[in-house]
Amino acid sequence: MPKAVYRRLESTWVQMPTDETLGHDSALHTSWSRDHPPALCVDSGTTVEFDCLNDSGPRITPDTESSDLPDTEFVGHHLTGPVAVEGAEPGDVLQVDILDVAVDDWGYTLIRSGERGVGLLPEEFPDPFLYHWDIGDEVAHFEAGIEIPLAPFPGVVGVAPAEPGEHATGPPRHVGGNMDVKHLTAGSTVYLPVAVEDALFSIGDGHAAQGDGEVCVSAIETPTEITARLTLRKEMDIEAPQFETTGPFTPAGRDEPTFATMGIRDDLMDAARDAVSRLVEHLHEHRGLSREEAYVLCSVAADLKINEVVDEPNWVVSAYIADSLFPDG
């Protein structure tokens, strides 16, 4: 007897059939491996509801404080899966239709440059910082009257890699995984190259909103219920993920007045660092935010765009932030 799930269609919620439900309690894993036993086996075309923990699982809760972070052990994304797709073979393509992403009313964003040196600006932000979000129906509420429109998506969507052994969930790979593409919202379709028999699909790392780049290393991290349809596409042949999406493409989900800082360097990563560092400085000076809050805001709502990669030897990356996020915008 499938559990009823609901999908948001043009602002109304309609009930849809669910073929299978997969709870994180029976299907939790925190690494990729071709040897993880499937938690569920389905035929091609099956819709599955995935009950997903937040990225860090029980390690970060609403009671966690910034001062707890140095002692927190991060073991990998808490993923739900794997799902075996009957008949999938290496060389096939798995079509993943993301039908719904429902979020919790609590979320968090953390800066953990200090102990790990991760994120785009680790030298500028040596201290751990944890921000708890109050997630409403349409927006997540930030400091200084700033509101972030919700645009939920799974940060991790992937199939098991061909290489034997266990693999960290952090880096995205050609089989997908922790891609953090903010446009994989409900209504999107992502195509993954199958690398092992039965595909072994997993999903998780729910983000209520994120900027392109996810610069401070986390989005608005939140538990999610994700509904996705898994379809085998034997006739397709791809080397890396592809996707279809309707966005949102703009920092606030639409075209609108936006401010941007630029990085102009001979290395794209250096250019990205410069652009974000300058946007942090701008938000701190002009928008009443601490530098940590500004970095968090960049991670969840600023978009990194490559403006040009051909005017040798200098490339341009800009960091965009929409005026409408601010109370006077």
Add this chain to the structure above:
Amino acid sequence: MPKAVYRRLESTWVQMPTDETLGHDSALHTSWSRDHPPALCVDSGTTVEFDCLNDSGPRITPDTESSDLPDTEFVGHHLTGPVAVEGAEPGDVLQVDILDVAVDDWGYTLIRSGERGVGLLPEEFPDPFLYHWDIGDEVAHFEAGIEIPLAPFPGVVGVAPAEPGEHATGPPRHVGGNMDVKHLTAGSTVYLPVAVEDALFSIGDGHAAQGDGEVCVSAIETPTEITARLTLRKEMDIEAPQFETTGPFTPAGRDEPTFATMGIRDDLMDAARDAVSRLVEHLHEHRGLSREEAYVLCSVAADLKINEVVDEPNWVVSAYIADSLFPDG
């Protein structure tokens, strides 16, 4: 007696006063230098109409063919200026309000990987290729029924660098120049750090449309008439250009169904190359375009977005192309 110029405001054209007009005949230069004598001297707050040649000036005309490219000498962008702004000093900021960008009915896009090795995919496109565009009122017409919405902007907006001598126009620098930011459309404002006395502002390299990345090394290159207001901001202090814009942020000027390919690598440039190479292949296979045409389409209408730069050691860059560009979209 100033010439009347017109600015498009919400789809209607209204006459506006022009303080100064600067023709390319009297103000052409193809390098940056603090020693170029100003072609015009203005007070802060002056609006100037710049009559600009296309990027390559008379070296590319509607009669030029692909086979002419190997013998064509490219000497630098054909810029209009410099304009001296009275009272500007190093450390000041020049605010440039871009009020109007009017384009010609002819434009071109070229692949010149062959003789120069430029562009994002020089090895894949060794032969020179020149495409002539028919530019209409709203769109530029391409092959296979594809239409590119016009979103004109100057590829080059800058002030003279502090370093003595002549400098190539190709690379963008901290004082601006060939930034190729497609969002510097009419209605945008760009802020440039002044590096020399009188600022010495120049503009040009008109693009009727461009994708983020400008991957094949040219946009829809076209002659333009650009109206801009130059205002000194002595109280500001910036290290690199900043800007305000209303977009367009999407490949086709709005949020809409879009297809994307991904590059997942430990270097952002490698990731960008992979994403574009895969989009070229996709457009060739599924959209009836030659590989050269597909590369051109990527340069003028596909957007490169940095999806994440923190999931070490692999970064994600995606190349987006809007469904609506195609006749069945």
